[in-house]
Amino acid sequence: MKKILFYFCILFLTMNTVQASSVNPVPGNIKLPDKYTPEYLDSLAKEYKKVSNEEIIYVALDMMKGTTADFSRNAILGYNKTQSPIRISFKNLSEINESYESFDAVGWKKKGKLYIYINPKHESAPPAALAALLSHEALHQDEYNSLSEETYAWTMEAAVWTEMVKRYPESNDLESPLVARENVLKQLFEKGNYTNKYIKKTVYSNPGYKNLPLTSPGYNAQ
Secondary structure, rough: HHHHHEEEEEHHHHHHHHHHHOOOOOOOOOOOOOOOOHHHHHHHHEEEEEEEEEEHHHHHHHHHHHOOHHHHHHHHHHHOOOOOOOOEEEEEEOHHHHHHOOOOOOEEEEOOOOEEOOOHOOOOOOOHHHHHHHHHHOOOOOOOOOHHHHHHHHHHHHHHHHHHHHEEEEHOOOOHHHHHHHHHHHHHHHOOOOOHHHHHHHHHHHHOOOOOOEEEOOOOOO
């Protein structure tokens, strides 16, 4: 009996070690706000482990709380068309489709489940910038897309980044390619007096969207 109990104790400890080690920590070059203590990060892991194995994604989701990105955060947690959490990971996007190689991220639906795949070049991006990117991708919840949907998603991303920079000004790291992207969107957003005026023009002229229809379910031309 003692041997059996000892075996199960070892098995339990081993399983916990595997689970703990399966979470990828925040990259060392990222300086987080003081609130993100090891204890707080552990609490986030318990809340978001169903979504991702990336600690930096946990921080990004936490930063989305109480912001314009709340709708997208709730969608990621399961309040979406599939009623299941959206899984988020860093992935070589060319493995999905060669034409996606240079994309920053893609929203994907497979066998009734939703995924957000982020280009690995953004693994060391500030979490506030990842929060803005996720606010965009979480809006894509079905197999359909359109110019109107992309316009809404890009505008959401710009609005969230504008808010994030005010909350976390240290996130405006100009060496990050994702921050560079976000600042372009922010400039278009501000130029249009915080409307989609110039973002819409950019989306409609994007060669990657040339085959998209004008509208898709839930997104009408505006």
